[in-house]
Amino acid sequence: MSYKFARRMGTVHRSFIREILKVTANPEIISFAGGLPNPGLFPVAAMDMASREVFSEIGSSALQYSTTEGDAGLRSIISGRYVKRGLTVDPDSILVTTGSQQILDLCAKIFIDRGDKIVIERPGYLGAIQSFSMFEPEFVTVSLDDDGPDLEELEAAFKDGAKLFYAVPNFQNPSGVSYSLEKRKAVAALLDKYNVLFIEDDPYGELRFRGDDLPSVYSFCKKPGVLCGSFSKIAAPGFRIGWAVAEKEIYDKLVIAKQASDLHTSTVAQAIMRRYLETNEIDDHIDIIRESYGRQCEVMIEMIGEYFPKEVSITRPEGGMFLWATMPDGFASMDLFDVAIKDKVAFVPGRPFYVDGSGENTLRLNFSNSDEKKTEDGIKRLGRSIYSFLK
């Protein structure tokens, strides 16, 4: 029997990053490849306590089926945290999802017909490229400058009939770039002008360690699209709890799509997360993460200054978990990967983040998951590998 797979499966592949992570499972390898938060900062004891309380107080309801929309108390807390940061978000406009990755799948389901023009950043988030690819859109990419997307390219893409724009305006994965206030406003104006739907992914927004918080693009749009959030980077990813904010017309379709996808997000996971948030000050916890990632980022930048050739340029993130390095033209970071792995250091070559096959001379470095000693050793090794190519 030969299987007759759907046509869409011809265009999607396993995540290159997840394949790399298998190679880097070797504990001798210093890996800047993953996108993992630092597990040393997970609030294990507090989650343990929250979990005990859930099982002893609401055990059987926490183990039962639940509503697709998500735990009402959890949605209230998420709403309250937005309000505290200056954005009015009604709990009824919040859909709890199985990680924020699921929002991308749900948005693709409800919005993308085959051949629709979807605008993404170049480089762009790989998980979004994967989710959207399943629904066979035509990707249109816009260059990402140090302060956000190239506005001329963006307007040209919108003029050309784009249906939606997906972006990560805060400390983007993979580049670490954040949109300036001016670009946020300009992007919102273009979205409104051309009636393009915006999917704003914001898993890292609260992980700012330099500069001032900026309002979401969502907050500047007259008719906002979908704003995505997640507990993965501010609490722990193992719960798989994210959320989408959307107005009623979109929300109702997202609920239908989620029912069909997995009925609802884990009741147990939601109950533990809710209890954790009710009994702990998560903002204090986030401060610890910020301080730690900020220091690790600083060390990485400093070590790059010391051990990388001057021809290598890098982004200088104000938050998040990643920075982005650009090698001289003609440099192949895929080849560098093979050399570096022999010297027991890993990163992610940039090409998979470009749907047009470019980005050959770029690479992504994760700084959230390595302490100062590891970062110094790893960057030293990586610098050595880069020099071996430039000789």
Next chain:
Amino acid sequence: MSYKFARRMGTVHRSFIREILKVTANPEIISFAGGLPNPGLFPVAAMDMASREVFSEIGSSALQYSTTEGDAGLRSIISGRYVKRGLTVDPDSILVTTGSQQILDLCAKIFIDRGDKIVIERPGYLGAIQSFSMFEPEFVTVSLDDDGPDLEELEAAFKDGAKLFYAVPNFQNPSGVSYSLEKRKAVAALLDKYNVLFIEDDPYGELRFRGDDLPSVYSFCKKPGVLCGSFSKIAAPGFRIGWAVAEKEIYDKLVIAKQASDLHTSTVAQAIMRRYLETNEIDDHIDIIRESYGRQCEVMIEMIGEYFPKEVSITRPEGGMFLWATMPDGFASMDLFDVAIKDKVAFVPGRPFYVDGSGENTLRLNFSNSDEKKTEDGIKRLGRSIYSFLK
């Protein structure tokens, strides 16, 4: 801004059952509508203990991102449980999913192109109809007799170019029907003959309270398709843990689709479930569920004999959670619902389980979630409502 939703959203709707569940949230209503396991039988204390051990022993790794395939230890245990029941299933062929509902979404993603002919049972499982509908197939339905599908109709559908057949051979939702051994073999032979892929959904297989266990259709197929399992009915649904069994070529595509859908199933939920299974004898627990549901089913059948008009025929399930009632021709169970709800008893009208809009005179009754007293009271009320129509 008017939103431009994808074409597929024109053909799918909110689950009618989930909407009904909102109506029946009133505690005065005796509900046979839900598909809920009895929460009184959830192993709350054992899960609490398992959870404490997870947090104290492997806390930070249980909170971290994990592999798409799922927890290796959990997959081993699932494999071992199949082997014990006589089916060789390699752990590497098991993909842990976010409930077994997700398998239907993943299968739809990897197999269904718009317009593909998909065969389902009539009546059929609503969650599958929803998942598949998102990918715009053409549904072909085959009648379900007391011992399984009508084989002539099935062969005609296969001959006509069906791509896949989805079925629930054990104690089907909604009908409670199980396939006889002969029909299992005959269905497998037809699948092989016409090279049709089989998706065998088996959430209730271990909940048999009468008769002998029968091998899966999967076990009789030369080239088996996808076998779906779940902890929702034998442990607790709140974890959202199911699993798919598939051979490598299909498995690899399912993994790609799952990466794009939600990266992986909750690490915490998997860790707790694994620990629960390692430290408890789940088969003893399942015996308790079986005994309880068997008794509840018996009481319901007995009460139906007492309080329903003789014109109503019912299925006599050997396991699972549902039985199916057929009223005389011309009877509208949607109208009955409105009358019954005033008398504070609820059920699910049968029509949503028929993609062809038939089944108007049928209804589904859940017996797993009502004790004997409630069952007697509820069936008495429902009988009264039915009689009011037959007068």
